[in-house]
Amino acid sequence: MHDFYGTTLANGFMLGTAQYPSPAILANAFKRSGASVATVSLRRESGQDRAGQDFWQLIKDLGVHILPNTAGCHSVKEAVTTAHMAREVFDTKWIKLEVIGEEDTLQPDVFGLVEAARILSEDGFQVFPYTTEDLVVADRLLHAGCEVLMPWGAPIGSGLGLNNIFGLRAMRAHFPDVPLVIDAGLGLPSQATAAIEMGFDAVLLNTAVAKAGDPAAMAEAFATAIKAGQLARAADPMEPRDMAAPSTPVIGKAFLV
Amino acid sequence: MKLQLNGASIDAQVTTLAELLVAEGFGGAKVATAVNGTFVPALARADQILNAGDAIEVLAPMQGG
Numbered sequence: 001m002h003d004f005y006g007t008t009l010a011n012g013f014m015l016g017t018a019q020y021p022s023p024a025i026l027a028n029a030f031k032r033s034g035a036s037v038a039t040v041s042l043r044r045e046s047g048q049d050r051a052g053q054d055f056w057q058l059i060k061d062l063g064v065h066i067l068p069n070t071a072g073c074h075s076v077k078e079a080v081t082t083a084h085m086a087r088e089v090f091d092t093k094w095i096k097l098e099v100i101g102e103e104d105t106l107q108p109d110v111f112g113l114v115e116a117a118r119i120l121s122e123d124g125f126q127v128f129p130y131t132t133e134d135l136v137v138a139d140r141l142l143h144a145g146c147e148v149l150m151p152w153g154a155p156i157g158s159g160l161g162l163n164n165i166f167g168l169r170a171m172r173a174h175f176p177d178v179p180l181v182i183d184a185g186l187g188l189p190s191q192a193t194a195a196i197e198m199g200f201d202a203v204l205l206n207t208a209v210a211k212a213g214d215p216a217a218m219a220e221a222f223a224t225a226i227k228a229g230q231l232a233r234a235a236d237p238m239e240p241r242d243m244a245a246p247s248t249p250v251i252g253k254a255f256l257v
Numbered sequence: 258m259k260l261q262l263n264g265a266s267i268d269a270q271v272t273t274l275a276e277l278l279v280a281e282g283f284g285g286a287k288v289a290t291a292v293n294g295t296f297v298p299a300l301a302r303a304d305q306i307l308n309a310g311d312a313i314e315v316l317a318p319m320q321g322g
Binding site: 026040048071 | 264
């Protein structure tokens with residue numbers, strides 16, 4: 001169920017490491033989340049304070065899988081170069097591939113995304129593409145070598161949840177055997193539950209936890225919500241219907257008119 | 258010679274990228290490097306000759322979503 005490029009994850013919770021009030025709060029949030037994957041990035045380092053080195057030690061101590069991203073990249077070349085740098089620093093083939101196409105929504109440039117995914121897949125990367133719910137793009141990404149797809153729930157950092165339930169449900173139905181991760185846009189644990197109930201294998205989020213008043217508590221709330229979704233999915237939910245159906249037996253009811 | 262290091266102008270008396278990293282305080286650090294937009298693997302830094310005006314990027318692990 002949680003198999004990503006041959007790696008089986010303990011759960012479907014991927015958590016970002018940005019925007020926490022402090023490193024200690026970040027570490028505590030991860031501890032209470034039980035998340036199996038941490039997303040990280042690369043930024044310019046200073047030879048004086050070497051801040052990235054302390055962060056790297058903190059991340060290693062979390063004991064989770066590392067998923068580096070190409071956040072902020074707007075071109076294929078930029079994303080591919082960043083991916084190569086990330087592979088060397090983090091010593092992993094995994095790359096969360098982002099090629100941003102539009103600033104207001106941070107919507108992926110799906111044309112550049114497919115091209116970058118092809119280049120990186122051919123070079124041995126295991127690509128986790130941040131994409132939309134567009135089925136044609138998804139199919140192109142699979143043909144480019146991706147074995148995982150990560151459609152957005154809503155724009156990054158918006159907290160709007162699952163903007164296009166129909167599109168996401170169609171994606172799940174269309175690619176029943178492809179690991180699918182809802183990446184970005186979740187704001188509440190109930191939205192994570194809905195995604196997992198719908199059949200998504202995992203959720204990836206950051207802002208909803210990091211910007212909560214109590215990030216550690218929110219991390220645990222998301223973990224519980226994901227677990228609830230998994231239990232519900234496995235329990236084979238009833239089919240919804242338009243008309244009421246009495247749950248209390250009608251037979252044997254007294255005639256009291 | 259004049260170089261651009263992470264977007265800032267510096268004056269460095271070095272020949273290779275490996276020498277620059279040591280001179281600028283990155284010795285032993287977990288970093289990735291690029292010169293003029295092209296990735297330079299760690300094993301190639303000693304052979305990467307720098308020229309005046311080159312733009313060097315030195316990146317390290319950072320928070321990400």
